[in-house]
Amino acid sequence: MPSCSPDCCLLPAVEIVKIFGEDGMGKVVEIPADMTARDLCQLLVYKTHCVDDNSWALVEHHPLLGLERCLEDHELVVHVQASMSSDSRFLFRKNYAKYEFFRNPLNFLATSSYPEIQGYLYVKEVGRKSWKKLYMFLRRSGLYCSTKGTSKANKGRVELKDLRILCAEDERSRTCWMTAFRLFKYGIILYQNYKIPQQRKTLLSHFSAPVRSVSENSLVAMDFSGRIGRDNQGGVTPLFLLRVSQSNPKAFVLTLCHHQKIKHFQILPCEEDGQIFFSLDDGATKFTDLIQLVEFYQLNRGVLPCKLRHPCTNVAL
Numbered sequence: 001m002p003s004c005s006p007d008c009c010l011l012p013a014v015e016i017v018k019i020f021g022e023d024g025m026g027k028v029v030e031i032p033a034d035m036t037a038r039d040l041c042q043l044l045v046y047k048t049h050c051v052d053d054n055s056w057a058l059v060e061h062h063p064l065l066g067l068e069r070c071l072e073d074h075e076l077v078v079h080v081q082a083s084m085s086s087d088s089r090f091l092f093r094k095n096y097a098k099y100e101f102f103r104n105p106l107n108f109l110a111t112s113s114y115p116e117i118q119g120y121l122y123v124k125e126v127g128r129k130s131w132k133k134l135y136m137f138l139r140r141s142g143l144y145c146s147t148k149g150t151s152k153a154n155k156g157r158v159e160l161k162d163l164r165i166l167c168a169e170d171e172r173s174r175t176c177w178m179t180a181f182r183l184f185k186y187g188i189i190l191y192q193n194y195k196i197p198q199q200r201k202t203l204l205s206h207f208s209a210p211v212r213s214v215s216e217n218s219l220v221a222m223d224f225s226g227r228i229g230r231d232n233q234g235g236v237t238p239l240f241l242l243r244v245s246q247s248n249p250k251a252f253v254l255t256l257c258h259h260q261k262i263k264h265f266q267i268l269p270c271e272e273d274g275q276i277f278f279s280l281d282d283g284a285t286k287f288t289d290l291i292q293l294v295e296f297y298q299l300n301r302g303v304l305p306c307k308l309r310h311p312c313t314n315v316a317l
Helices: 036-049 078-083 172-187 188-208 216-221 290-299
Strands: 014-020 025-034 056-062 067-068 089-094 118-123 134-138 140-144 157-159 164-167 239-244 251-258 261-273 274-281
Touching: 014 067, 014 078, 025 036, 036 056, 036 078, 036 290, 118 172, 134 172, 172 188
Parallel strands: 014 089
Antiparallel strands: 014 025, 056 067, 056 089, 118 134, 118 164, 134 140, 140 157, 239 251, 251 261, 261 274
């Protein structure tokens, strides 16, 4: 049996995924096996130069069944792809209502304590053509149907355990049921997914009105050549540093050391539809925060002379 070196064993598994946009065009993307749906959406936003308003989603589409499902942000894309048939595909599109439940919960469910919903649904068993209209209700213990009309009595209650295809009478009813199923399956994880973009905005807000100390002002005047300041990272290049602009307190500067040359790129805020974005290329590529900007230029060179590689973390002033 051939042996592998420790370095080889540390390499992450890589998978090929094909994503289709709203225009029907496909894009092949190479991703690590542990990439989540949220991370892949972020990568696609960067690659396609879309405005990142936290509404993009990855959808698994099954044309033969006429079904589709929006992936949750925490789901591993590779795991979902492994369960899909050859005719199924991933779609990359916006879903503004993905977390609308947390903004207006009473528009979806009568209670906010746990997913509880009832109403008529059309039910079809796999392999059959006929549909049955049944009164269904979802409880903590499972999904049930009533054999006695709208009665929820235990005598007329049957739990559905086998695979069924369900159809709602209208879009509002379908959205309510799907929201209840999502909450029933994922619980607190959905709320954590919803909060992540807001937490990133909170992190960014600390930079919106910066109060700079003497040491921070010194960093603005840092010189990689060593005349005023020098990097202590053993000559590793390219190095980059993100800092507050000295001339414009609302802007930032990306300082890059590449091939023994120091270059500065100004990051300017720009507003679109009432939301603040940051751009390094006069608005051609926009980001909702600085973390996204750095992550993008670590994957793409863009207007920079090279991709961002090594953050400068140890500076002697």
